[in-house]
Amino acid sequence: MVDPFNRSSSFSGPLVPRATRRAALGLLLGAPLLSACAGVQQSLSQYSNSEPAPAPAGPPQQPMVAGNGQVKVGLILPLSAPGNAAVAAQSMKNAAEMALAEFQNPNIQLLIKDDAGTPQGATQGAQQAIDEGAEIILGPLFANSVPPTAQVARGRGISVIAFSTDSSVARPGVYLLSFLPESDVNRIVQYASSIGKHSFGALLPNNAYGNVVEAAFKQVVAKRGARLAVFEKYGADRATAARTVAQALGQADALLLADDGDSVVAAADALTAAGANLHNIQLLGTGLWDNPRVYASPALQGGLFAAPDPSGFRAFSGRYRTRYGSDPVRTATLAYDAVALVAALARTQHAPRFSQETLTNPSGFAGIDGLFRFRADGTNERGLAVMRVGSGGSVPVAGSPKSFAA
Secondary structure (H helix, E strand, O other): OOOOOOOOOOOOOOOOOHHHHHHHHOOOOOOOOOOOOOOOOOOHHHHHOOOOOOOOOOOOOOOEEEOOOOEEEEEEEOOOOOOHHHHHHHHHHHHHHHHHHHOOOOOEEEEEEEOOOOHHHHHHHHHHHHHOOOOEEEOOOOHHHHHHHHHHHHOOOOEEEEOOOOHHHOEOOEEEOOOOHHHHHHHHHHHHHHOOOOEEEEEEEOOHHHHHHHHHHHHHHHHOOOEEEEEEEEOOOOHHHHHHHHHHHHHOOEEEEOOOHHHHHHHHHHHHHOOOOHHHOEEEEOHHHOOHHHHHOHHHOOOEEEEOOHHHHHHHHHHHHHHHOOOOOOOHHHHHHHHHHHHHHHHHOOOOOOOHHHHOOOOOEEEOOEEEEEOOOOOEEEOOEEEEEEOOEEEEEEOOOOOOOO
């Protein structure tokens, strides 16, 4: 396999700084997976990626085109959706165009469609893009908009790479390039097991996010041959579940707390109030722990969580600020990596460039946030780092893997 950034390689990479080249072209299919953010700051509302709440929306954006390559690619974003959705969409659009600029002479043309954050808008945008010759669809962002987009694309044999974090909308041919809770849970439990933790407990929210984490957690604990010592879920009242967990902590050597920043601090405080000494057990978390509230919590100091290596997002953010004069949203890297991926495949693959076989290559790809690969069922697997909580932020204790074989 050829490293596209090795000077001895026959691959002709773009004439931009090495760090930028690696970000833009590290997604080359079949290349050795290269080294990869502030961790993933998802809220639970972002996890569901449901439609935005009713609110005044902006005027619909007219279809736009970026790039002048021969391979046409649809990009569907909620550019005129209400509230923060439009802000995120604009940042993702900027990142997509930045990927084009950093990938020298990409042979793609982005057909940018505004779905206004609705399934109807996504259907219309997908149909327009395909009618205009799109060979693959990138987006949409909201979970409710993915199935209608997929239905339009499936009728024409076209793959979709969507940005929703709701794995229930993934399908063969509909791939999610997002930060899925399952990857976080698998990585952190596997790491804890590797350092000698064999008896696990969990205290999770009783919501959609908690349900996904529960399924992944129980599966990976069983797969590692570990013991499930205690498991509880909570709603608005954390105290009862916290008391049950606190009473059983003597039987566990690791405890998973998976919730957003404010709520995970409240869960830890409820455990402490119930008599648990959290410094006598290894606390584990997901990417939602990348939050100032977590770092400021005395109870969570020393806790471990899985997240992308921070260096990739820091470098990306610096280049984004230079170009656009503002900070990117955290999900902007998804749009960047999606465009870089299709640009690399357009350069290296013959038609059909974006087939299931191509997109699910087990070697995977390397992007801003490190390694990722698509599974046949449409979900993804990411190569994540393990971070330790400290009062000043987080520090890596285990780096991202260099390949999925590792």
